[in-house]
Amino acid sequence: MSPRLIFWTSALVRVALVVLATVFACYMWGMVYGLLLGFLGMCVLFIVQLSYLQRLSEWLDHPASARLPDGWGAWTDIFSRLYKMRRGDEKNQAELTEWLARFRQAMTLLPDGVVIMDDVLFLEWCNPSAERHMGLSLAQDKGMRVTNLVRSPEFIDYIILGRYETPLTLSFRDRKLIAHIIPFENRRQILVTHDVTESERIDMMRRDFIANASHELRTPLTVINGFLEIAAMQPDLDIATRNAHIKLMTEQGERMQRLVDDMLTLTRLESVDHPLRPDRINMRGLLEQILQEANALSGGRHEVTLECNGPDIRGSTDEIRSALTNLVTNAIRYTPEHGKIQLRWLPATQGPKFIVEDNGIGISAEHISRLTERFYRVDKSRSRETQGTGLGLAIVKHVLLRHHSHLHIESTPNVGSKFWVQFPASAVVE
The missing domain is CATH 1.10.287.130 (Signal transduction histidine kinase, dimerisation/phosphotransfer (DHp) domain)
Structure with missing residues (x-):
């Protein structure tokens, strides 16, 4: 049976009961008492309907905080349907909240910056990448105009001109960004930033x-x-x-x-097509070979010593030999005659260390961070004299990256240099 038919049937039944009671009262007690009883019955029905309407109105004003009222007759079906609608709305609201949380979580993990603005460029939301790229803070800047927060003439001109079909290449906060504004809906815009610095x-x-x-x-x-x-x-x-x-x-x-x-x-x-094939490296034997090669290269012009107290490690023998040999060769090339070069292989809690220390010409502090760049030379004329290719430390860097190790450099001009390789503890072979 349809809800409409149920409603009218219930209403007609109640009216019919009042009419029957009125007819019965007229028959038993006369016309006056019968009509009075019928009038009172209709008034009761009217008051009951008004009370239900009032309760419904109060619930509609505060649907989330007020309990859904109970009903009688046709109101039972009305309140039941409202209850189902409310439960459906709560379920939809919970699903929307969950999807919104998932969306925001996904946006926070994106490497690209995402900024949501209204039609007058007030900040509504942004992800952490956008905070890093544009110097924003969602907690402090929400509700503020983005053009007041991003102090870049290029960016402001891009906003004012409104030529959003072409992305903007922006140099900002020592980073190079590609910014693109995408209008969506009628009153919102999305600013997407991509960091191309690297x-x-x-x-x-x-x-x-x-x-x-x-x-x-x-x-x-x-x-x-x-x-x-x-x-x-x-x-x-x-x-x-x-x-x-x-x-x-x-x-x-x-x-x-x-x-x-x-x-x-x-x-x-x-190359990804050349995976690391680790094996056990006999470090004492390897370092003794490197020492012999160092003495041959020095030709007796330097005092080269070896201290070997560290453990064997797991890795590529050829690659580790190449990296360590490059460090030792550099020390010999850049240490004057009669200089001292110390090679040490030592155990440590965080992992074994290979140290090459000399009393050579040294390196100025401004050059140290760039030593592992390809073809970078502190003194080009001296590099020509020492027969260097400019790629030795770049090779060392890449070998160590493949072995999860790190190169550290300390140097003072005219005093000497100290290069040491820190291997991870996991590389040690017991």
């Missing part, structure tokens, strides 16, 4: 690497080609001059070979 830095490093590699390769090629042209144009060169030219070309060819080998090593270390 990708720009990587692109710049890639361009610098290509330029530096081209320059480093061009120098030996120029020398070799120059001597070849001289040999072709002057076939009657004396033996001493020809041998000197051949010696120089050989040196430049070897330098170019070392450079190519180092670039290939870096490429292999950065």
Whole structure:
């Protein structure tokens, strides 16, 4: 039965009962008493309906705080339906609240900044990435105009011009951002910020690497080609001059070979197709080999000592040998004759350490943070003299990253340098 039919049937039944009672009273006690009883019955019905309407009105004014009233007759069905509607609304509200919480949680995890503004650019909400990118604080800045919070002429011009179809490249707070405003609904806008600082830095490093590699390769090629042209144009060169030219070309060819080998090593270390294959490294045996190579390179011009008290570790033997050899080779190259170089392999609570300490020329503080950059040289002329490729410490850095280790540098000009590698405790082999 439909709710409408139920309502009218219930109402007609109540009226019919009052009419029947009135007719019965007229029959039993006369017309006057019967009509009076009927009038009183209709008044009672009317008052009851008014009371239910009042209770319904009070509940509608405060549906969340007031208990839904009980009903009688048709009101029972009305209140029952209202109760179902209220339960449905509460369920929908709970689902919306849950989805809103999930949405905000997802937005907080995004690496891109998201700012929600109204039509007059007042801040309604933003995620932590937007706080970092734009210097905002949701707790303090909510309800304030975004153009008053972001003090950037480029950003304000972008807002005023309203050309939102083209993203804005913005340099702000020592970061490079791409900002894009997306209008949605009628009275809201979304500002999305993407931090491209790191990708720009990587692109710049890639361009610098290509330029530096081209320059480093061009120098030996120029020398070799120059001597070849001289040999072709002057076939009657004396033996001493020809041998000197051949010696120089050989040196430049070897330098170019070392450079190519180092670039290939870096490429292999950065490749995801070249996973780490760790094995047990006999550190005492490895360091004794490095000591022998160091003495051979020094040619007796330095005092090189080794202290080996640390444990064996797990890792790639070839990669660790390459990294440690580069550190030792640098110490020999940049330590004057009769200098001292100490190699130490020591145990520690946080993990074993390999230390290379010398009393060489030292490095100024402003250069230390850039030493592991490719082709970065403190003194280019001295690097040419020492036959360095400029990639040794970059190789050390990438090897250590693959082994979850870190390189630390301390140096004082004209006093000496200390390079040490901190391996993790998990690398130790008992």
